[in-house]
Amino acid sequence: MDGSTVIEDPPVLTDGVVTLRCLTADDVDALLAGEDDDQVRWLSEGHRSERPPTTAWVAQNRAQWRDGGPRRHLGVLDAATGELAGTVEAHLALPDLPRGTANVSYAVLPAWRGRGYAVRAVRLLRRWLAERTDATSAVLRVDAANVPSLRVARDAGCLPPEPGPDGLLHHVLPLREPARVVLVCGPAGSGKSTHAARLARAGWAHLAFDAAAWAAGHREHPLPADVAARVHEDLRARLVGLVGDGVDVVVDTSFWSRASRASYRALLAPLGVVPVTHHLVTPRAEVLRRLAARTGAGPDDVVVPPDRAAVYLDGFEDPTPDEGPLVRVPPA
The missing domain is CATH 3.40.630.30 (Gcn5-related N-acetyltransferase (GNAT))
Structure with a gap:
């Protein structure tokens, strides 16, 4: 049979x-x-x-x-x-x-x-x-x-x-493959943390850039470059450790540039893991509406000024299938 x-x-x-x-x-x-x-x-x-x-x-x-x-x-x-x-x-x-x-x-x-x-x-x-x-x-x-x-x-x-x-x-x-990794990709306000939290409820380990920055006492966007680099360094080390233990992981950060996504793929390649990018395709008007409603109540509610929000949206590099496995996630 x-x-x-x-x-x-x-x-x-x-x-x-x-x-x-x-x-x-x-x-x-x-x-x-x-x-x-x-x-x-x-x-x-x-x-x-x-x-x-x-x-x-x-x-x-x-x-x-x-x-x-x-x-x-x-x-x-x-x-x-x-x-x-x-x-x-x-x-x-x-x-x-x-x-x-x-x-x-x-x-x-x-x-x-x-x-x-x-x-x-x-x-x-x-x-x-x-x-x-x-x-x-x-x-x-x-x-x-x-x-x-x-x-x-x-x-x-x-x-x-x-x-x-x-x-x-x-x-x-x-059925038989290494641990899986999802890179949640989208500008601030696109719904990344909500999507990542759904995966976490289903048993994925959740590594969140904003949560790590908030825990370190940072309350504003953007972070100083050296601080952002330290947060990413910590996330990358934790990611390698979890994958080495066979744990499925969702990485929750903007991944706004092609280079940032490529760097995580290069990190995982020696471990035999090909990450899947989940791109949050939330319309610009909805992203701006959500950001305008933020009050700074927590790591997923950090206030982003309108001019900074526009910079994030205008500079965002949409992922493409030639980079690797890609799933487009519609607005929640």
């Missing part, structure tokens, strides 16, 4: 925030109560679930583990409360996918959305697939109109998507 495993009991996997375990009959009520229009549209082909077939489906999932079938389905639980928050599945032998590719799908119940649980579940399942199967990659197949699911694929660290023959966007997630 493609991507086969030895027959084993279903695992229990956790990262301390979510726990994955096989569903039981006791989960049926939560599954039915948590089904909403989005799940019906994207996962159930427009059909509402009913108790008898849902109960049978839960039993079939356990049987797949017991009998060595191709589907590896697990419930996603909130680790603190034990409540069911969603589901995640790897199909190890989907007929229309290449040999060695596991199809990964997921769903989060409405009450638990927006917490990064789907990304955490995908990353836990990815680790299990790498350790316990002969699959070499996973693919997340997502409808182009399913914006939340597109974000999951992006934040889980998938490669930039390509159109599939089924009309869906195929996001490939290699």
